[in-house]
Amino acid sequence: MTWTFTSDLAAYRAAAGPAVAARPVSNTLLLTVTDGLERRGPAAYGSGAPLFGWWTGADGAVAGALLCTPPFPMVLGVVPQEAVRALGDALVTEPLLAGIPGFNARRPDAEALAGAWGRPGRIAEDLRLYRLAGLVAPDPAPAGRARPATGADLPLLREWIEAFHVELGIPRPASEASLRDRLSYGGTLLWEHAGTPVSLASFSRPIGAACRVGPVYTPPGERGRRYAAGVTHAASEAAYAAGASEVLLFTDLANPTSNGVYQRLGYTPVEDRAVVVPV
Secondary structure, eight states, X not given: OEEEEESOHHHHHHHHHHHXXXXXXXXXXXXXXXHHHHHHOTTTTOSSOOEEEEEEOTTSOEEEEEEEOTTSOXXXXXXXXXXXXXXXXXXXXXXXXXXXXXXXXXXXXXXXXXXXXXSOEEEEEEEEEEEESSOOOOSSOOSSEEEEOOGXXXXXXXXXXXXXXXXXXXXXXXXXXXXXXXXHTTOEEEEEETTEEEEEEEEOOOBTTEEEEEEEXXXXXXXXXXXXXXXXXXXXXXXXXTTOSEEEEEEETTOHHHHHHHHHTTEEEEEEEEEEEEO
């Protein structure tokens, strides 16, 4: 039983791809980040070199994986408990893991890794993964309508995504390559009221028949008018139309408003995750 670590995306896909794809809901982050790296190259999420890893069990089969795209925390997918314990040891002994900027894992796994990390850490985010059990229209319906974003909307999309990053506490420039990629398949929708955009929602390409909605953003001055519910409903419909059989999203558990909105639209909880970063 062992972890294997590499910077070789092709080797990771060959070794861990089937195991990751077998759990498309819980492994949604691994799947979508890998897709972004394949489409936009190793610098898709930052200038740091990506790192990949997979766990091989006693039977010789790969049973889980992780990846890290600095400056973002390492993402750990579904793995057995013995893999979590071994990863805790590797955080201290494996040179390739020495500089990771934190980790994003299912809540019990994150707590175990935090205790083994050997450096002070704190929980930066408590996240909940939801899956759409049956789409429900907002009631009452918000004023306005949804439309696909276009290239003419790029300045607005960049502004809103950067404002979204600031609210998350991770200010960074919006990636134009990522924005244009979303536009290429109709993956960003704007909610308009009286001809003016007031909210946005995006969704990922279907991967393993699963799409993930996000980000969803409404400027502060437009909040409280149910625009986010309207545009999330529209993005969820569009994800189904794009071929997804599972539509997913993450919420910040510190935001009861958004959690309530998504549940009223028909999203149900799957699992909780925690993001641990250095103090």
